[in-house]
Amino acid sequence: MIRIEARAPMRRGSATGPGLRRARALALPTLWGGAAVAYKLACPLAQQNGFGARIVTSAVFFAVGTGLIVHVRRALVRELRQVRKVAGAAQSALLRPPPARLDGLRVAAAQLSADRSAAIGGDLYEAIATEHGVRVVMGDVRGHGLAALATAAAVLGSFREAVHDEPDLGRVLRRLERALARHLRERARAEHLSAGQGPENPVAEEFVTVLLLEIRRDGELRALSCGHPWPYLLGGHGVEPLADAEPLPPLGPFPLPRDVDPLCGQLLAGESLVLYTDGAEDARDAQGRFFSLPGALAEAARDHPVSAQSILRTVLTSLHRHISGTPADDIALLVLCDDRDEARLSLSQGAGPGGADRQPPRHSRPTA
Template identity: 60%
Template sequence: MIRIKAGLPRGVRALGLPTAWGASALTYKLTCPLAQQDGLGQRMVSGAVFFAVGTGIVLHVRRSLLRELRQARRIACVAQSALLPPLPPRVDGLSVAAARLSADPGATIGGDVYEAVGTEHGVRVLMGDARGHGLAAVGTAAAVLNSFREAVHDGKDLAEVLRRLERALARQVRARTRDATADEEFVTVLLLEIRADGEIRAVNCGHPWPYLITGAEAEPLARSEPLPPLGLFPLPDDLPVERHGRLLPGQALLLHTDGAEDARDARGSFFPLREALADAAREDPLCPRRVLRRVLTALLHHSDGFPADDVALLMLHHDGARTGPDTVALAQGADSLP
């Protein structure tokens, strides 16, 4: 048997109590003999009645709006968590931590996305930053992120994965051809592959290079000019994958979006991400979650708690527990590495 729940719509039910209060006040005014008198005392009583009714209506409406707002936020949190769920604490033996801030108040994600996936080729990592910030950039970021999750296992190398992302972004733009800004959509993308022996491979389209953390020092992984952001120009036919040494036990990588380094204080000074990262990494043993917490705390203090752009941070730490070919030899012969 199917039961049909009868009842008035929620909006009608929400108006029921204020309507009853208003009707009671109107009835009092029209029918109560005391309300018809013009004395000061009678006017004070009538004023008190209407003030009480008005206050009750305002409080009821406020309570209803807050309830609807909490429900909307719960739904938004579920949707945002489905798009960018928390990363596991370890991926193929690497310790992982991530943090993000959205420029839109009340939102937990924006145009900055990241992902780390263990594959047969090694740990493949995405850090992306879609044009714009906040909720307006979520659609573009979602298209790139979902395409990465599909291509990360199939692509034989990072070049093939990047071409898949380019096709996904092109489909996103075509789907929004009625939007006047659709042809201006682009996203900066950094793809990393950390192989079992620690070798780091990368393809960079307009994104800031990550920092390699060794002890209390933080240095850019590379200083070469990246390719243009994805979506501005077609990818070249020859798309080389760069090699940047190896991630040794004890070392870590910090991937970030430009919102971290572009955050400014009241005087217009940029946030010193490199110095803040080096200071946070002085602890021993290194804990990625604590490092990110300290960096974010310093960033929020620098920008007075209101970043102007989305911020995403992703840290991968080789804590020595990872097993793979030549791991021990690499740790002992780091000076001979290319």
Template identity: 60%
Template sequence: MRRACVPYARRALVFGLPAVWLVAATVWQLTCPFATHEGMAPRFVTCAAFLALFAWLLTSVRLGPVRELRRVREVARAAEQVLLRPLPPRLDGLALAAGQLSASRGATVGGDLYEAVATAQGVRIVIGDVRGHGLAAVGAVAALLGSFREAAHDELELAGVLRKLERALQRHLRERSRSEHPSVSGTEPDNPLAEEFATVLLLEIHEDGDVLALNCGHPWPYRLCRTAEPIAGGDVLPPLGMFPLPDSLSARRCTRLLPGEALVLHTDGAEDARNADGEFFCLRRALVEAAALGSPVSPAVVVQRVHTALLRHTGGRLTDDVALLVLRNDRRRVPAQPGDQGLRRSCAESSNR
């Protein structure tokens, strides 16, 4: 009860004191004998009263909501970091860096997702893109990431992880469809269940550098070492949510990551971004320029330079979320590169391939 009275007391203080001060200044102006004199003193006192009133309103009425908005943004930022938590700079011999640009103003998490975990089977990585962008897709992102973080450790095969992701997305879409059903909301759903889907790329990196993959409609990554080469990983399954997964499902070897080489995983927002003239952003060219800075490449520098080039190309106006995840094979130690925050120094050079 006491806490409930605090906002009302604060409002009374904010609006009551200025009102009392204004009434007092007006009464003084009308009744004080000095108010009838034509000197500067009465005018000065009156101006000071109204200036003080204006300052009070500015600090109490305007800055109060600003402070409240700042607190709300801090809470939202903390929630976003829990959902799409920062990746460790090193994971089981791999150097990592990731980043995301959201098309929704004021948001750092949109419809893109990524995660990497070290398991007994190897380092497992997921990157995906939920249909749409911004806050409307955050629910599906949370469902997929939560399922992956558990299934990556529990499932012996990568195919089992993908099937759990499919079930998690189906549960989320059923719950969302039920909440938007006309019997509940009285209107037709904005996004019918049949139109919801997500592209997903699952990778499993073994100790010897072999990379297994399962791809559901997602762009293949680039291999980065002095140049950028797109990986031809083979057949691609339909996006999750469009069609059921086939009964027979097994991961395939898509490439081998040698010491010092890097993989660049991305969402389609990077290659679909356009400038004011309608020209597409050339992700491969940006990666080649980043790779030319030094060997081995720095994952953090690659992410930073691609984001800078992308924002410069689009003028800061993104129409889709963009996620980028870069990993470098450091299982045979290579020197730490500038921008690899948190990485320990290593004096050994990568061995000859």
């Protein structure tokens, strides 16, 4: 492969070249070192062995060492700020902030990273309005930090294309599976590893849990889960999981089954869905107690009016109060509130599968 790098031409007299920048960075340490050597060799006081002369000499070298340490520290701080700036830009490009309103849905999202050195985690989410309805993905890559960034980018990139191309949610999921398999093969090739080496191969241990949702304009809801927890539903029945069905295996270790049938249901006007990664429910306090996400959502449901931002704000406040620090695992939250017009609300309250008189379960898989 031929790589061509385009570089902006340097202006004459410009001091922005890499060689000049390196020379400028070394100028101050060289000056401090030269001053110390000159004092030792040329200053008569440095040649004396008296107590006062030794104190002065020690003070001079202490000042030189302190200056060098301060200079190196400032250089490292500048470099760290630049790295964090690049990491923040990568995070913004990967996890784009969702619009506040998306085709009749109010949307709010947040992500907390377990990596103290970067704002990038292994969680991923996206919500996109398509001709097939609003399609949403929530996923969790094995691991966290920069190591999971490439895998999350591969899955998200495939999702952003497939949701517009594929009319069926199951075919979107298969596109994600192929994209992940291709990414892992390329990664194994780059690391000079064989994909069939077994558990010693870190690529063979990679997996991604994925939750896919499709919400149509009439409120029809379709969902697929590959090893990911079902979202919570906030509505007239309180706080309850969207479904209790067993999810499919995570993407990566095992191929998808031949038949992938989405779970079907109805999202009524005024109801909310809260998607999350398992880091939220696995968060512990100092005594080792798990965070109660349903309890925080029940508290958020008591607010009036209930909005996506208020739900997210209440959950994050409770979560920070519970862990009082950095979470042990990455956490992602995505809230979808259906605030479509009252006409659809009154229509959905009639008899039928989406009516108020329907009996549980709320959501089920289609039958042949």
